[in-house]
Amino acid sequence: MVRLARLREALSVAEDDPDLVRSQLQAFSRQIPLIYFMLIVNTTAVAITHLGSAPAWLSIYIPVVLCALCVVRSARWWTVRHRVITDDQAAPELRKLIWLVGLFGVAFSSWSLLLFPYGTAFEQSQVAFYMATTMVGCVFCLMHLRAASLLLLSIVVLSFSGFLIFTHSPVFIAMAVDMTLVGFALAVIILLYYRTFAGVVHARRELQISQQKTQRLSDDNFRLASIDSLTDLPNRRSFFASLRAMSELALSTGDGFNVGLIDLDGFKQVNDIYGHACGDLVLQEVGLRLLELAEPGLFFARLGGDEFGILVQYKLSNEKLVELGARICEALSRPYRVAGNVAELSGTIGWAAFPEAGTTVAQVFERADAALYVGKEGRRGTPVIFSTEHETRIRRSSLVTQELRHADLESELFLEFQPIYDLFTHRPTGLEALGRWHNARLGAVKPEEFIRIAERTELILRITEILLHKALDEVSRWPCELYLSFNLSAIDISTSARARRLIDIVTQSGVPPHRVSFEITETAVTRDFEQAHSALTMIKQAGCRVSLDDFGTGYSSLSYVHRLPFDTIKIDRSFVTDIDSNSASKKIVKSVLDLCRNLGLECVVEGLETATQAEVVKTLGARAVQGYLFSRPMRASAVAAYLQTALAQADAVEAQP
Template identity: 80%
Template structure:
């Protein structure tokens, strides 16, 4: 049974092995010219020796027809020699080749047997020699087609050996036995060769499959290494690789390109209010919107967090950059649906040109970042192009940073104090400590300038320590009913350990904690809401007061007020500029005052500069106020004199009333 199965396999086409079938057809195609050359040359030689001993139809017409068929087959091969067959076409072609081999074998063998009786013993021996050499040559040409080779070998050996045996001649019988043994040996060789050939094909197939798998893994690893998995945009690595390639090309050709940095405005609030999962959905939508804006020469990437990059590969004019930037900003400012709600975000873009703004990757990236920073400061939701003004800012910032790193903070930092007063009684109820820095090289540096840089470099931690120690040292010199208001940065409450450090400083000073009020801006709170809440709760539990500064300038202010342990809220000075003439500003101030009253919070109105403004906020229900109307910030040495003067004034007002 096993032998029958193997025989059946040996005589069938391997349809289930496409690669082997295609390889058989391709390998045989390379042997076709030699195969037909052997047939034609050997047949013409036999024809020549039998021209005078056999009839013309036997010695000329039949071999001529057979040779013509060989030429036709050879021409057919020539026309299709470069075709690459699919598996569906290779199987029928292989079957046709087997049939052709069988038909040709029968035709040439029949003609040879018919020709054998003619002529002298030498001519008969030539026919036998013709059959032997031709079949061996053809079989070797058909080695890749096992079925065709075995079929041809069987037709020739069996028919010729049978014919020789029936002649009864001992010589012919011996030749028949010899041919049969040789045929069996050839069949064995064919089988061995075919197995080796199939093994090589399978090995190559497995090797190719392994290489393809390795290539797929390599491609996937490259994709993972180059594509941001959340947004499907190229990642930071891919962005900088493209940036380096463009810079090299631009330096070599004298061309240029533009680099843009995009930052989302308000994204932090989405994370804090709706959670990081919703934030991820927003980032995915941003990726979709940026991909929709991509076009030849415009390349977007996600650099990390809510920061994205864009490369304009061809040098753009400023107008074209602003137009492209505006399209990007408009797309990013469309509403986002998050957790069943609508979130409003915007995007700010900073542009820098290579090599105009910088002739290295680092320089042009820093210039784009500088332009972005300018946009984030005062032009959110727009595109800003790097200019010489920004270059001046960068140099100034670098200089301030270096001086700040090496400053003698204990001697260079000092405080000014601005009173917080009761607008009704005109009595002072507290003083806000305001940090100042005078550097030997730079002179007086504006607080908004050095504080911003200090926060970026975390030098702010040391500055806070120095200033808090100095401020607490002044409190014992004030009347016991006055409190100290002290400003904190986001870095100061970024960890529980840093919040504990503030509490320890207050405890070590001997100042009662209830006389210390720490102010924190809404922007600082929204950096990491949960951590901010934890840190402020620690400060509140230690007995200190907590105040929300600059209320009304950030995002979703009302959503934070009831979730954080505030004691007071300070209305931002921007609402005071026209509170005595603008009904909208008046309504906003009134709403905040009512909110604080309902929540049991103190409300401080800052930025008062005129008596008219003071009268309006007083009429609206305000008590605690602050501003130049009452006093500008003063050095610590002037506080005592101010307090005495203010007390005398309040006594005079009381007497007059």
Template identity: 85%
Template sequence: MGRLARLREARWVTESDPELACSQLQAFSRQIPLLYFILLVNTMAVAVTHWQSAPAWLSIYLPAVLCTLCIVRCIRWWHVRHRVLTGDTAEAELRQVTWLAGLFGVAFSAWSLLLFPYGTAFEQAQVAFYMATTLVGCVFCLMHLRTAALLLLSIVILSFSTFLVFTGYPVFIAMAIDMTLVGVALAVIIQLYYRTFADVVHAQRELQASQQKTQRLSDDNFRLASIDSLTDLPNRRSFFASLRAMAEQSLATGSGFNVGLIDLDGFKQVNDIYGHASGDLVLQEVGSRLLAQAEPGLFFARLGGDEFGVLAQQRLSDEALVELGQRICDALSAPYRVAGNIAELSGTIGWAAFPEAGKTVAQVFERADAALYFGKESRRGKPVIFSTEHETRIRRSSLVTQELRHADLEAELLLEFQPIYDLLTRRPIGLEALGRWHNTRLGAVRPEEFIRIAERTELILHITEVLLHKALDEAARWPCDLFLSFNLSAVDISTSARARRLIDIVAASGVPPQRVSFEITETAVTRDFEQARSSLTMIKQAGCRVSLDDFGTGYSSLSYVHRLPFDTIKIDRSFVTDVDSNSASKKIVKSVLDLCRNLGLECVVEGLETASQAEVVQALGARAVQGYLFSRPMRACAVAAYLHTAPGQAYALDAQR
């Protein structure tokens, strides 16, 4: 019963493990020729020696049938030796082999027992020897099939040992005992070998599973490292890897390709108005639109934020490049549905050709970025191809950057002041400080040029500190009823620590904080709205005033008015240029003035140059104004003289001109 239980257990384990069954059959299939070779040779040897002593049916016909069965099975193995086993077929095949082993064991044992009484003692000993050697050989060939091997061993040992014991001869009884003991030893060997074999199979399976898991992790890591999870586009790393590979191939073959950089116009406003979740949806839609534009030889990637890259693997003509770029820009400029609303965005793309625009990856990327920057300044929503004009600007920018890094800013930076005028009292109420830089090598550098470069390199922090100290020193000499207006950049309010630095400088100057008004543009606010609000709130709580400069030039100025702690709004000069002749400009100015009045904010109208403009804005309700009509920016040494001049007479003289 114990042996049968173990046999059932062995069969159950195999059937519950199809992979082990496949491994057993694959290992056994290599032993099949040896198995049938042993059976054929041993059987024919016994049959030949008993040809004269045993009946023909027992010495010729029955062994011939058994040998034929062996040959048939061997031929079948030859035809199916290369088959691919599955779990189901392996289990069925394993059951079939087990039954065949039992049937062959019964058949060959029965033939041997029937043949044993014939012949001399030597021939009988040969039959016993035949059974022993054949059994051992077959069992070892069946070592991978534990159930079949144990079944065969049990049939032969039990039948032959029982037969030998009942002969009554001491020698045969001793042989029966010996065979039984050897059979037990073989059973133990079979069990140990099978366990070792199963352990190896399981270890290989675990190793394969581990390797597959490692491969999946490797694939996942590769995807994370190469694919942007939000848009499913290749990421920055993948983009530059492709760019480097294309550059190497281009240099080797003498061919070329194009690099494009895409930036979304107005995306930051979507983030600020609708939130980052809506911004992510917009980026996903952008990714889908870019993928829809993909074609053989065109590679898109997300480089970060709202910046995307494109590689055109074939060198395109300028006309084809403009056409492709415009197609991409048109796709990106279609309306986006965000939080139940429609958002209007556009995309600007800068192109550069390799190797014409740059012979290295860094150079061609920099040239594409320069073209993009030029497009953002003057051709939003359009493709721009890098040209010699952009090359000149890059060289100039590099020169200015180097000079700015090594400049003695304390000595080279200076200030000019432009009055802010009160139309009702006809006198100045404050002065705006305007930074100027006169370099020993470059001469006078335009503010918009060096300020832009300073913001990129964060040299603006030192520039702001130097200019603010100088402006506060001058303001300390002015009458107490005049305030100082000072411009800040986005970098100046990019952290709370930098905002605190501005407050400390004001506090150390001795100028009352209520006499200091910090101006910030809408563009600076949109870079990081939450941090900008935090920094401006700190400045406001310290007693300083906060102004929104160039109102109306951004995308969503109204959204910032009630969300930021502004005291003053400055209407951009672009609305004032034709305010005396354009009814639309007049209505815009009137609307902003009414808005400020309703919100309790002060309003300054910038850019007045003619008396006609001054009369119109005054009639619309404006009081604080600024422009060349009242005074051009002046050096600090001229402020005192200006303040002593009768403001009303100066206005009258300018009006006559």
């Protein structure tokens, strides 16, 4: 039973392994011309030698029909030799081929057996030789088709060996035995070869599966390395890879393209108010909106945080670029649903053109960043295209950065002081220290210029320490009732260690901490609210005072007033400029003054330049003020004379009846 099952398996088609069947057919397809060539040549040779000894129907007609069938089959093979066989077609095709081999085997064997009795012993030996050599050749051509080759071998060996045995000729009987043994050996060879062939096919399939898995893993890794997991946009790595490829192509073809950088305005406040989980949801929504705008040649990416990149793979005019930027900004400015509330954000875009703005990846990206910076300064929520004016800013910024890095800051930095004045006592109550820098090469550099660069390079830490030491040294010479107001940057309170360093400097100076008030802007607070809260609390616990500077110029000032340990709020000068004529400004200042009074905070009104303004804010309830009306910033050497004069004038006013 086991042997019968094995025989049945050997003569059957591997229906459950279509890949193996297809491989069998593909391998046999290459042998088809050879097998038909052997059949035509060998049959023609035997037929010619029997023309005079066998009847015409055996020596001419049947050989012609058999050879014609071989030619027809060869022609069909030629027409379909490049076809692709599917898994569904493979098994039926192989079964049809096995039947065809059986029919050809029966046909050629029958013709040989009918021809054998005619002619001399030499001609009979030729027929036996023809059967043996043709069988061996065809079997080797059919080696890949186990069932077909075994079927052909069985038909030829059984029919011809049986026929030779019944001739009762010792020679032919010996030939029959020899053919049977050779047939058995060929059968073993076929089975062994097929097993090896099937093993190779299976090994190749396993290798392909392994390669496919490896490729899928590689594709997954590439996706993880190239796609931002939060927004499904290409990430920073993918952005710069595309940017490099586009720049190389543009340089070789002479074409151009545009690069854009997007920064979300107000995103920091979403994180601080609603938490980072809600911030992530906003970023996901931004990604969806940008993907909706994507089109052939327009490529968006998330570069990190709330910064996104744009690549326009073709050159746009400035008008078209502004139009595209406005469309993107409009999409980003639509309200966002966050934790059941509505968040209002906007996007500012900086554009730069390649190669006009820069001929390298670094240059064009830097130019786009410069345009973005200009937009963030004064044109938030709009697109800004890089121009020569921005180029001048970049060169100036680069020069200032270089000089700042190599400057002798101890000797080049100095302070100017502007008094904080009491409208009721007519006396100065403190002085604000204002950092100044005079460089041998650049001359006097505006504070807003070098402070911004110092913050970007973290040189601000060194500058803060130097200026704080100088300021505290001056405070020791002032009357004890005067306090120092000193400005800090976001970098100065970005870690607890940096905040501790400020406290240590105050402690080591010998100046009582209550005479030192550190000013911080709302923008600096919003960079990292939790860290700012920790640092300012530490400063307050050390005995120093804390002031919120430029109140009203940020996004959510009121949300920070009650959450941070402020002692003082300074109303920005922008609300005072037209306070004597603008009722809205009066109401705003009055509201802030009332807020401070209710919260027990001191309030300083900045930017007073006229007596009328001073009278208005005094009427509104202001007491502490600051501005050019009382004094312009002065060098440290002029402070003593100013104080002497100011205090004398105050005494004189008090002495009046």
